[in-house]
Amino acid sequence: MEARTRVLIKGWLCVTLLGVAVSEVEALIFVATFFPFSDSALLPVILAHLASTVILVMVWAVRDARSAYQRALDDGYVRLAPRTRVVTGIARDCPRRWLVVLHIQLHPELIDL
Structure with missing residues (x-):
């Protein structure tokens, strides 16, 4: 499997697991609240x-x-290679850094693999 494909799958897996985790918490709340009466x-x-x-x-x-990637790019937290859109680094003090990394995983063309 190609490296870009693996990065893309990892990004979508993270997004999907986040959605499922929130849904599971909501299901627990529903069951605890409404199950005895429904x-x-x-x-x-x-x-x-x-x-x-x-x-x-x-x-x-x-x-x-x-949105986090665009803001990090505008504020200088993301370094790009000269004359390209390839990301060469993300500052450690970047706000919402995990979302910036997630965006890059969802768009593997932004990194040189």
């Missing part, structure tokens, strides 16, 4: 809500990562 008719509604939560969290994470 019947099985609510189960499809809860499952649809949890599935949409995964999708919404994934969209949020990708957009937030793009």
